[in-house]
Amino acid sequence: MSVDVVLQVVVGGVLLGGLYALVAxxxxxxxxxxxxxxxxxxxxxxxxxxxxxxxxASWQLSPVLIALILVxxxxxxxxLFYRGLLRxxxxxxxxxxxxxxxxxxxxxxxxxxxxxxxxAGPMQRNILLRAPVxxxxxxxxxxxxxxxxxxxxxxxxxxHVILKTTWFGLAVRAVTQEPVAAELCxxxxxxxxxxxxxxxxxxxxxxxxxxxxxxPVDPYMGFGLTVKAFTIIVVGGIxxxxxxxxxxxxxxxxxGLVGLFWGPEWSPAISVVLLLLILVxxxxxxxxxxx
Amino acid sequence: xxxxxTKRGQQWRAARVAVALAAVAWxxxxxxxxxxxSCTDPVVFGxxxxxxxxxxxxxxxxxxxxxxxxxxINKAGxxxxxxxxxxxxxxxxxxxxxxxxxxxxxxxxxxxxxxxQVDFFVGPDWSSIGGPxxxxxxxxxIPIVMGNVATPSLYQRGYKxxxxxxxxxxxxxxxxxxDMLAHVDPKPKTIMFLTHDNPVMKAITAVWSKKxxxxxxxxxxxxxxxxxxxxxxxxxxxxxxxxxxxxxxxxFDNPSVPLVQQLRQFKVRAMDVHHAMLTGALKKQVxxxxxxxxxxxxxFPSVKGPYADLYERVxxxxxxxxxxxxxxxxxxxxxxxxxxxxxxxxxxxxxxVQKALYKGTFKxxxxxxxxxxxxxxxxxxxTIQMQNDKVEVVWPPDVATAKPIWPSPTxx
Numbered sequence: 001m002s003v004d005v006v007l008q009v010v011v012g013g014v015l016l017g018g019l020y021a022l023v024a025x026x027x028x029x030x031x032x033x034x035x036x037x038x039x040x041x042x043x044x045x046x047x048x049x050x051x052x053x054x055x056x057a058s059w060q061l062s063p064v065l066i067a068l069i070l071v072x073x074x075x076x077x078x079x080l081f082y083r084g085l086l087r088x089x090x091x092x093x094x095x096x097x098x099x100x101x102x103x104x105x106x107x108x109x110x111x112x113x114x115x116x117x118x119x120a121g122p123m124q125r126n127i128l129l130r131a132p133v134x135x136x137x138x139x140x141x142x143x144x145x146x147x148x149x150x151x152x153x154x155x156x157x158x159x160h161v162i163l164k165t166t167w168f169g170l171a172v173r174a175v176t177q178e179p180v181a182a183e184l185c186x187x188x189x190x191x192x193x194x195x196x197x198x199x200x201x202x203x204x205x206x207x208x209x210x211x212x213x214x215x216p217v218d219p220y221m222g223f224g225l226t227v228k229a230f231t232i233i234v235v236g237g238i239x240x241x242x243x244x245x246x247x248x249x250x251x252x253x254x255x256g257l258v259g260l261f262w263g264p265e266w267s268p269a270i271s272v273v274l275l276l277l278i279l280v281x282x283x284x285x286x287x288x289x290x291x
Numbered sequence: 292x293x294x295x296x297t298k299r300g301q302q303w304r305a306a307r308v309a310v311a312l313a314a315v316a317w318x319x320x321x322x323x324x325x326x327x328x329s330c331t332d333p334v335v336f337g338x339x340x341x342x343x344x345x346x347x348x349x350x351x352x353x354x355x356x357x358x359x360x361x362x363x364i365n366k367a368g369x370x371x372x373x374x375x376x377x378x379x380x381x382x383x384x385x386x387x388x389x390x391x392x393x394x395x396x397x398x399x400x401x402x403x404x405x406x407x408q409v410d411f412f413v414g415p416d417w418s419s420i421g422g423p424x425x426x427x428x429x430x431x432x433i434p435i436v437m438g439n440v441a442t443p444s445l446y447q448r449g450y451k452x453x454x455x456x457x458x459x460x461x462x463x464x465x466x467x468x469x470d471m472l473a474h475v476d477p478k479p480k481t482i483m484f485l486t487h488d489n490p491v492m493k494a495i496t497a498v499w500s501k502k503x504x505x506x507x508x509x510x511x512x513x514x515x516x517x518x519x520x521x522x523x524x525x526x527x528x529x530x531x532x533x534x535x536x537x538x539x540x541x542x543f544d545n546p547s548v549p550l551v552q553q554l555r556q557f558k559v560r561a562m563d564v565h566h567a568m569l570t571g572a573l574k575k576q577v578x579x580x581x582x583x584x585x586x587x588x589x590x591f592p593s594v595k596g597p598y599a600d601l602y603e604r605v606x607x608x609x610x611x612x613x614x615x616x617x618x619x620x621x622x623x624x625x626x627x628x629x630x631x632x633x634x635x636x637x638x639x640x641x642x643x644v645q646k647a648l649y650k651g652t653f654k655x656x657x658x659x660x661x662x663x664x665x666x667x668x669x670x671x672x673x674t675i676q677m678q679n680d681k682v683e684v685v686w687p688p689d690v691a692t693a694k695p696i697w698p699s700p701t702x703x
């Protein structure tokens with residue numbers, strides 16, 4: 001196996017892993033603040049990806065414009081979904097609330113997938129931009145891939161800056177760390193949670209537009225992505241964006257290398273295997289920094 | 292005295308319970324055949340279609356097509372039965388969506404046998420569903436002619452009531468393509484198989500990799516991929532390293548969409564990229580990336596075999612073409628074969644129909660369907676190539692609509 005072949009796979013893995021990390025950011029934010037495991041999170045990517053592809057195929061809109069239309073829309077729908085369907089469950093006992101949120105989010109997953117399949121068809125779709133490619137030896141990288149990588153880096157930095165420097169970021173971190181104390185200090189829990197659910201959903205919508213620029217989506221692929229995002233936040237740490245980015249990239253590269261050295265049919269399973277191995281070997285999780 | 296009465300009473304109650312249980316067991320084990328032998332009731336075919344789920348991309352509009360097929364048969368006089376003085380009996384379908392889920396399909400066939408009391412089963416598709424459904428037909432003694440269930444081993448389980456009309460059948464899937472490879476110039480020397488992890492696709496690769504080797508084409512690689520895989524970088528890196536003359540994609544159309552796109556993106560070179568399921572649905576998804584690729588087509592309207600007019604009318608009224616929905620032929624064949632078997636039997640009688648199906652020969656637009664002793668057919672396919680955004684039949688030459696362009700210029 002030549003070095004070029006391995007490098008090609010690593011480049012592909014970094015791109016895919018970066019997209020996984022973007023998906024995980026949203027899930028991590030939502031779980032950190034709202035304490036709800038949103039099983040429909042990956043399905044948002046699938047549905048928004050299908051919508052973006054349909055918009056591109058129907059009206060030839062630029063992907064940037066598609067993102068500008070879809071991302072705010074998903075923000076609003078995410079916030080309404082939380083306020084309308086998930087928030088009322090918080091009044092119930094902890095057990096009922098937990099079971100209720102699982103049922104609601106899994107139900108949303110199934111409904112979103114089926115409705116999208118009925119309206120847009122169950123086939124795979126993407127936005128194929130015939131961008132030029134750069135060839136370095138036997139390694140091929142398209143300009144689209146480079147643009148996606150750049151967008152992932154910019155988005156990661158933007159989310160990091162928002163969480164570190166804005167009032168919203170401060171409130172999110174406060175609610176994540178100590179919800180009761182945060183509320184006592186003036187952070188309105190309901191507002192923060194609603195905003196966070198919207199931002200988390202918008203993040204995955206952004207990831208969806210980037211995803212369909214290079215990989216196809218279909219209405220039923222969402223749950224697999226949610227599992228990968230779970231793996232990333234469990235290993236990387238809740239609310240830890242740099243950790244999620246590193247783990248996402250490692251997962252993408254691991255999938256690629258497993259495909260190369262073992263067989264592509266094993267690639268989708270690697271996230272679950274990694275998750276199980278890490279849970280067994282490091283039951284307390286990784287410590288990315290000193291307490 | 293009282294004790295004896297009580298004991299007798301208990302024995303009597305036990306006897307009544309035993310009789311009731313026996314009656315229930317007898318009723319449960321009796322096939323639901325209320326209408327069998329009738330010359331007035333419609334003949335009811337029970338079937339499932341994968342209208343949702345994984346395989347739904349392959350079954351576009353089949354429910355409507357099934358209704359139109361029944362309408363066309365009934366307009367032509369129905370199923371002719373000698374036991375009814377050659378009177379035509381109408382055909383009627385009970386159709387459910389199996390959601391592409393084998394367990395759901397099994398439940399639905401049980402329901403059709405016991406609740407809907409259909410006369411015969413037709414049509415379930417895909418090897419993953421064609422595996423678990425036949426035992427239902429066996430249990431109830433209902434003849435079943437399955438559609439696109441192409442894995443031969445599924446038929447070799449000693450069944451008495453099971454047949455299938457997959458088109459093409461795995462042992463003849465790429466027969467004409469490999470015949471073409473033996474005649475093209477320059478001749479390919481190497482081939483690599485990329486296989487979707489699915490029973491029928493693995494069976495195709497198993498058969499045709501042996502055939503390639505027997506024909507002197509060296510197999511330089513066999514890679515498998517799951518239906519969920521989106522990033523084919525690793526697999527394509529292996530293809531680029533192996534540099535095969537032929538890349539043979541053995542996959543359903545939908546899971547191979549990113550593969551075809553990324554083969555183009557990574558500038559894979561070959562004499563030909565062959566897709567075992569080159570369909571209109573795939574073309575809609577990948578567009579011009581399909582240009583120059585070869586594949587299989589089970590039948591096209593220029594081949595005027597028996598019932599070709601019927602099939603053309605059904606497809607026209609449904610609004611589908613054979614290329615858009617290549618699995619349509621096998622599906623319609625399953626209906627047609629069952630109708631011919633009933634007519635041969637001369638009565639709506641499951642045992643007589645079973646005898647008519649056993650090692651029977653039946654007409655279809657693509658040629659005769661001849662069942663072996665396991666109920667497996669011998670249907671072949673024509674080789675097609677995408678040329679200037681159109682589907683052309685390129686092999687065999689006697690029915691070809693265009694000559695093969697070789698080596699395929701878009702992969703150079």
